[in-house]
Amino acid sequence: MFKITPMTKNILKNLITKKSTRPYPFVIREPFEESRGELYNDIDNCIFCSTCARKCPSQCITVDKEKGIWTCDPFVCVFCGTCMEACPTHCLHHKRTWRPVSGQREMIEMQGTPPKSKKKAAAKKEEASG
Amino acid sequence: MAKTIIPFGPQHPVLPEPIHLSLTVEDEIVTQAVPALGYVHRGLEKLCDIRDYHHMIQVVERVCGICSKIHAMCYCHGLEEMMQVEVPPRAKYLRTIWSELHRVHSHLLWLGLFADGFGFEALFYQLWKIRERVMDINEATTGNRVIVSVNVMGGVRKDLSLEQIRWILSELELVESELKALESTILDDYTVKERTVGKGMLTKEQAYDLGAAGPTLRGSGIAQDCRQLNYAAFSDLEFEPVVEYDGDSYARSKVRYRETLQSIDLVRQALHKLPDGEINVKVKGNPEGEGVARVEQPRGELFYYFKGNGTKHLERLRIRTPTFANIPPLAAMLPGIELADVPVVVLSIDPCISCTER
Amino acid sequence: MAEAKTTEKKIPVLATQAVENDNLKAEIRRLKSEGYRLVTLTCVDLDEEHVDLLYSFDKDLEMVHLRMQQPKSTPAPSISDILFGAFLVENEIQDQFGICFDGLVLNFENYLYLEEEVARTPFCKYSVIRKDAQ
Numbered sequence: 001m002f003k004i005t006p007m008t009k010n011i012l013k014n015l016i017t018k019k020s021t022r023p024y025p026f027v028i029r030e031p032f033e034e035s036r037g038e039l040y041n042d043i044d045n046c047i048f049c050s051t052c053a054r055k056c057p058s059q060c061i062t063v064d065k066e067k068g069i070w071t072c073d074p075f076v077c078v079f080c081g082t083c084m085e086a087c088p089t090h091c092l093h094h095k096r097t098w099r100p101v102s103g104q105r106e107m108i109e110m111q112g113t114p115p116k117s118k119k120k121a122a123a124k125k126e127e128a129s130g
Numbered sequence: 131m132a133k134t135i136i137p138f139g140p141q142h143p144v145l146p147e148p149i150h151l152s153l154t155v156e157d158e159i160v161t162q163a164v165p166a167l168g169y170v171h172r173g174l175e176k177l178c179d180i181r182d183y184h185h186m187i188q189v190v191e192r193v194c195g196i197c198s199k200i201h202a203m204c205y206c207h208g209l210e211e212m213m214q215v216e217v218p219p220r221a222k223y224l225r226t227i228w229s230e231l232h233r234v235h236s237h238l239l240w241l242g243l244f245a246d247g248f249g250f251e252a253l254f255y256q257l258w259k260i261r262e263r264v265m266d267i268n269e270a271t272t273g274n275r276v277i278v279s280v281n282v283m284g285g286v287r288k289d290l291s292l293e294q295i296r297w298i299l300s301e302l303e304l305v306e307s308e309l310k311a312l313e314s315t316i317l318d319d320y321t322v323k324e325r326t327v328g329k330g331m332l333t334k335e336q337a338y339d340l341g342a343a344g345p346t347l348r349g350s351g352i353a354q355d356c357r358q359l360n361y362a363a364f365s366d367l368e369f370e371p372v373v374e375y376d377g378d379s380y381a382r383s384k385v386r387y388r389e390t391l392q393s394i395d396l397v398r399q400a401l402h403k404l405p406d407g408e409i410n411v412k413v414k415g416n417p418e419g420e421g422v423a424r425v426e427q428p429r430g431e432l433f434y435y436f437k438g439n440g441t442k443h444l445e446r447l448r449i450r451t452p453t454f455a456n457i458p459p460l461a462a463m464l465p466g467i468e469l470a471d472v473p474v475v476v477l478s479i480d481p482c483i484s485c486t487e488r
Numbered sequence: 489m490a491e492a493k494t495t496e497k498k499i500p501v502l503a504t505q506a507v508e509n510d511n512l513k514a515e516i517r518r519l520k521s522e523g524y525r526l527v528t529l530t531c532v533d534l535d536e537e538h539v540d541l542l543y544s545f546d547k548d549l550e551m552v553h554l555r556m557q558q559p560k561s562t563p564a565p566s567i568s569d570i571l572f573g574a575f576l577v578e579n580e581i582q583d584q585f586g587i588c589f590d591g592l593v594l595n596f597e598n599y600l601y602l603e604e605e606v607a608r609t610p611f612c613k614y615s616v617i618r619k620d621a622q
Binding site: 164165166167168171173175176211212214338339340341354356358359418419420421422424431433435437445446448450454455457458459462487 | 499502527532548551553575599
């Protein structure tokens with residue numbers, strides 16, 4: 001007995017509608033506005049307060065206040081965006097795209113100018129005036 | 131006929147995750163099934179010793195990859211009750227919206243995998259095509275596709291703009307109409323019925339005694355849904371638990387299909403009623419004392435137990451996931467069925483093994 | 489961000505019913521006949537000597553908890569002969585806390601999650617070391 005299954009209608013419809021997939025490496029969908037990709041620190045505004053390192057649930061950020069180095073381990077980062085919201089100077093951002101596939105473990109390391117402690121700043125001021 | 135023991139899993143084409151079943155077979159009929167776990171045990175509950183209770187939100191989200199939002203919601207809901215924090219109404223609604231979106235995409239994923247499990251690949255692709263719209267809603271509104279990380283203690287982190295609400299409503303319209311176009315295939319197709327009707331019977335009494343949860347329980351005729359506990363915004367939304375009475379794999383898949391439509395409806399209700407106001411409150415202090423929380427996951431009832439000692443680290447966190455409760459019923463379903471039906475019956479409880487073992 | 493309302497804080501206590509080893513099974517049978525469904529067992533490490541075993545039951549979305557204080561050195565009575573569904577969680581507790589259960593219907597003997605070379609109980613603050621029976 002020949003029976004038309006309910007799926008047949010769907011299959012015929014699919015034949016005449018356009019594809020729902022895209023040829024990926026050639027056509028890339030625009031990422032959404034809110035997408036959280038690679039973490040990025042606007043290092044010039046960073047005050048090395050370590051809030052991000054404390055708030056991070058996966059503890060992927062280390063901050064060296066003395067040398068002014070901000071390091072993030074992107075292999076540990078879970079892209080939750082907690083640091084971005086906790087940052088007092090709003091210098092942390094998630095890019096909208098991810099890092100390309102990598103063969104080895106590369107850290108995101110950024111060198112900035114550490115904030116001068118008040119004592120040192122005062123000493124420098126004296127030097128300049130004196 | 132001599133008894134043969136056939137190992138099923140941990141690697142098996144229908145299993146997305148590893149579980150092992152020792153099937154004792156006589157001829158082609160299974161007479162006994164003994165489950166064995168331990169392939170993806172991570173000990174996440176114990177992480178509460180070294181991560182503080184705010185960080186644990188991100189940890190519990192990783193208990194399950196499919197319903198991460200609901201785990202985080204259960205955790206926050208439980209701790210907020212313990213610490214007597216009043217969550218703003220808008221946050222409650224937003225939590226409801228995202229958790230129901232998770233249920234939609236989880237059920238669509240399962241319906242697809244189930245179709246794939248009995249060899250109906252065309253249906254699998256169709257359902258996953260529909261699911262992609264829900265994933266897009268998740269990504270566009272929260273920033274991530276699956277592990278959305280929107281929950282914080284005392285509320286949520288993201289808000290929905292009017293424009294986004296309109297877009298979600300129009301997308302849901304499409305999801306619903308596309309899914310309804312497949313209704314006759316999911317429910318009436320010859321292939322589907324042949325492989326699922328009468329397979330993996332679980333009577334009402336069995337389901338209750340063995341402590342089944344979620345669609346496995348409701349597929350056997352018990353109308354119990356933890357959303358009736360009115361956590362988050364469910365007290366303001368109208369819904370009835372979906373029940374089927376046959377107790378076989380077909381009934382369970384019917385429950386999930388109808389729940390998908392119900393969840394779409396719940397998201398729509400919540401979006402229409404979304405109140406204005408704050409989306410989170412600051413939570414001060416540390417949890418102390420004991421508490422439990424229960425919410426409804428796509429796979430069933432999720433149970434959390436908390437014990438705090440006034441420090442920022444919880445003393446004990448216990449997570450009982452629905453699949454953990456559904457494994458004894460699975461062991462009771464398998465005896466008496468043919469070996470060829472074992473994959474379908476195993477899939478019919480919607481096993482989430484990394485949930486089970488945590 | 490608004491501050492959370494801090495009314496008079498009281499430490500939340502879970503309402504439980506205390507049971508002993510001797511009357512545990514009778515209580516479980518009573519709950520079962522009254523139509524309660526087993527939700528789960530929870531084991532909480534208390535001190536060097538004791539753990540708390542919480543038996544959670546549910547009926548029409550109302551929960552009932554039984555609490556039993558259990559010395560780590562003596563085996564607890566298993567309820568898996570009354571409620572088969574408890575076998576998995578009892579095995580889990582056996583793995584994580586080293587509590588033995590008497591009369592477990594399906595006993596994985598500590599190897600549900602753990603590998604054979606693991607000789608300690610990972611969820612205890614004061615670990616119980618496993619030794620072969622003489």
